Amino acid sequence: MISTFPKAWQEKMTKLDFTQLTDIQRKVFEPISQGDNVLGISPTGTGKTLAYLLPSLLKLKPKKSQQLLILAPNTELAGQIFEVSKEWAEPLGLTAQLFLSGSSQKRQIERLKKGPEILIGTPGRVFELIKLKKIKMMAIDTIVLDEFDELLSESQYHFVSKIINYVPRNHQMIYMSATNKVDSSLLAENTLRFDLSGSALDTISHYYITIDKRNRVELLRKLANIPGFRGLVFFNNLSDLGASEERLQFNHTSAISLASDVNVKFRKIILEKFKNHELALLLATDLVARGIDIDNLEYVINFDIARDIETYTHRAGRTGRMGKAGAVITFVAHPEDLKKLKKFANVSEIFVKNQQLYIK
Template structure:
């Protein structure tokens, strides 16, 4: 794979601190170069974006208009894909454009006049521009559905289904996620499955639980924020609980903010940027808005509420320990039944918080 890089990419690869290609990057390279439709499944944090992006970009014809469309389930993931794509595409003289709901449609339409070859966005906004005949799906060679299982199983589904009615069946589809979730027969006919199992997820990710009564969950978050150099992404199952926790933590003047779905794109970006630079220590979110977020060096994920299923746990855990770095997942457990369920998701050890430090509880 790396031998096929142009010189400018080899320099960027080294400058970005990459050593060697990951298994999913190696596995997808030739099939995408060959123009195959495929479903790529690999644990979170294994470089899936570059796995499909790099072979696709080498196939794009410079100056020949819209050729690749990448769809993501939320603004954060779309924005991250855009930043990565823009860096690698500009080395080849290619243009990339981002389409998000909540941003100026008029400005996006103006930028389309510059003839970007690669389009990235959320399904709702892309569909609006397709209806206005500003995005021409008949000219698109490849459509990528990043986090496809979420795109095809949530409120995004009607938009995705409508978009796909504009696309001839001969076009290449690439579906990517950490978990499959959706049966193969619901994907484009002839799609090839390339799945790297969860066993590749390795020992660098540690799984813990804390015994926390339901009424003390927010108080425990407050205590964790007193731990030195603590920074975490905390998951809740209900949006109302996110808002409640944010209000209580901010009342105590603590650096905790929510990534709620009802704030505008610019505000969400500011919160994410502040979290990434360490100005915010605790980011509160639900699965819907946090899927696909890539925060380099994130040490810890907290499950304030236990994930409803193993796939959800996998995606939550994948926000830390990315690209082989160490990471921890801490789950608050309020009832014995929750612990029993958690043990079906991962091998966990108990920890306790005492005097602003976390201690491993010795097993009997």
């Protein structure tokens, strides 16, 4: 299939050592190309963004504005999709634009005047621009709902449903999700379902460290001191995240949080530092970490055990992306936690000694 792609794409794929499509990319390519409504379910890190982008971009007509609309549940994911879209759209002479709440609406309206073929954004801001008649839904041929399971939340879905009501009846709907927690009654008629949620990422190793709750921050400090260590740390509670960040920074540990009140520009700086190995630990909650895509991220750390298997899967999927190796480390303070964790994954116990990790 890759051999049929435009020459510019083939050259790009050769550079990226992208020799074959992933399972989800293969399964949905033809149906999306043919204009079918599609639901694609596949674990985080299996290439879902390109699964819908590649066939969708090939259908677009250059210089015809506002053909493809992609909605994402948060600014991180929308920004990530925008970067990937630009990368693959520009060689085809196509333009993408990003529309986020918290950014200048005036500037976004100016960008729309340039006639981008691809619109990417969060539902709230996109709906505002539709009401102002700046985004013209009658021109849209395809709507993609990325992380559809997340867009079903109350705060998001009322915007999503209103947006969908504005489009012509013969448009294409594409739904992408990392979990199969999807309400089928909300899908468009004749939606083809491709459920690969059972295909676990076997490049990820799962570990736990037995630790007293009071000593978890000290353990984070020890992990941060391992040469070359880089981990995305998940917290269930904002209060624990804030207190841990304070203690770590007081002890001069290379750690910073990606709290939801951090402005977009500063978040970008933090992420860049983390991507460039200038930070050992990035602290986050599940909500904030959606859409964070860090190439070759070595470790995901669960400061608290995930609330359910879907959450664990989403967290784990931040590492071991696209067939690369990765590891998940969960802090376990209680035998009940270990029992719960063993339902999520096949785990081995490890410990830290002399700035190194050892399997027990």
